[in-house]
Amino acid sequence: MFKEYPKFKRNEIWKFYEELPNSEKEFLEEYSTYRKARGISAENDLTDVKRYILQLRYIFQKDLRNIDLNEVREITAIINTSWLKTEVKNGLKIDFKNFLKFAFPDWSMRFAGLEDIRQNANPRNEERINAQTIFSHEDIEKMVRHETQMFWKAFVLTQYEAGLRTIETRSLKWDDIKFNVDGDISEVNIYSTKTKKARTVFVKEATFYLRKLKDEQHNHGIISIYVFHSKEHNVPVSKNAVSMWFRELSKKALGRQGWNYLLRHSRATELYRLADENKISKETAIKFMGHSKDMSYTYTHLDKSEIKNMLKNQVYKIEDLPEEKKHELEKEINDLKMANKKLWEQLERIAAMARASYEAVTKGRNTEIALKNIKGFSEKEGGI
Numbered sequence: 001m002f003k004e005y006p007k008f009k010r011n012e013i014w015k016f017y018e019e020l021p022n023s024e025k026e027f028l029e030e031y032s033t034y035r036k037a038r039g040i041s042a043e044n045d046l047t048d049v050k051r052y053i054l055q056l057r058y059i060f061q062k063d064l065r066n067i068d069l070n071e072v073r074e075i076t077a078i079i080n081t082s083w084l085k086t087e088v089k090n091g092l093k094i095d096f097k098n099f100l101k102f103a104f105p106d107w108s109m110r111f112a113g114l115e116d117i118r119q120n121a122n123p124r125n126e127e128r129i130n131a132q133t134i135f136s137h138e139d140i141e142k143m144v145r146h147e148t149q150m151f152w153k154a155f156v157l158t159q160y161e162a163g164l165r166t167i168e169t170r171s172l173k174w175d176d177i178k179f180n181v182d183g184d185i186s187e188v189n190i191y192s193t194k195t196k197k198a199r200t201v202f203v204k205e206a207t208f209y210l211r212k213l214k215d216e217q218h219n220h221g222i223i224s225i226y227v228f229h230s231k232e233h234n235v236p237v238s239k240n241a242v243s244m245w246f247r248e249l250s251k252k253a254l255g256r257q258g259w260n261y262l263l264r265h266s267r268a269t270e271l272y273r274l275a276d277e278n279k280i281s282k283e284t285a286i287k288f289m290g291h292s293k294d295m296s297y298t299y300t301h302l303d304k305s306e307i308k309n310m311l312k313n314q315v316y317k318i319e320d321l322p323e324e325k326k327h328e329l330e331k332e333i334n335d336l337k338m339a340n341k342k343l344w345e346q347l348e349r350i351a352a353m354a355r356a357s358y359e360a361v362t363k364g365r366n367t368e369i370a371l372k373n374i375k376g377f378s379e380k381e382g383g384i
Helices: 012-018 021-035 045-058 069-080 088-101 122-128 136-147 152-162 166-170 205-219 238-255 262-276 282-289 304-313 321-362 367-380
Strands: 175-184 185-191 199-203
Touching: 012 045, 012 122, 012 238, 021 045, 021 088, 045 069, 045 088, 069 088, 136 152, 136 238, 136 262, 152 166, 152 185, 152 199, 152 205, 152 238, 166 238, 166 367, 185 205, 199 205, 262 282
Parallel strands: none
Antiparallel strands: 175 185, 185 199
């Protein structure tokens, strides 16, 4: 076994793969199929999984199916002390655990529950996720307005409004969406590959963009089970494509590069803030995000009525609203303007009456007459 994590040259690991015995190659392909069945469908992501396990096999210098608990700990220590970035270390350890669970049905007993393989705290997260970096409603609106493609407009609003992980958004299928279950609110059914749990969330403003996207794909003859597909229509858009697009969009629209996973964090911050203000229950925020109180158990059901009411009461100002909604909002604005104008006219009359009454009293005129005038004016103005 190597004593430290090597730096691999380009394509070196794939040359190493070709030199492996056929039995190991076949087992690795079975593992890839297993991970694909568990929710990883993009070829780039499957390639990453395969590369990570091959790197660990290279370090171990023998078939990983012959590994014992002490050797698992040694490899984990090599990963922890390596030159790799924290997120890469964590990705390696996640795939290492998944491989061991696949290769050893008795993994819990054999490897002490795999408790030694723990993810590292990522100091970059504090820099990337804080009060200054998460997105406000105004930021979301700017990005949606700035984006020109319906595909990406729908992606931004769906991930943000539903509070989805990026992989959940990328893997979303048209069959997972029930349009307009309550007015303009749609139901989205999610299965999390991270928690292995299902949950239901609701979207309001994203409904409009998702419908437009579906119509657009239909008009262009695009048939795909995925809402956000890659150039290969029956493959979800890749993680790299999403990351590159979002960095560019956020820089152009907001003047700073953003990380699209922050859409989920921004939504969570918003929901928990509403819970702190007693506008929704804390339980609702937890269930909507697929969180748990102790972060070890994920809720799988939602109080649908509470979520719908929350969405109904939210106000968005995104420009691409349906014509009927625009007309409705314009009418409300005009009504408010008229009411405001009448109020100011009333206040001006009250001020004029007050000045006249003050002058009548100070100049020694009849006070009773002044009070009578005030009473008559009050009755005329509706009791004010």
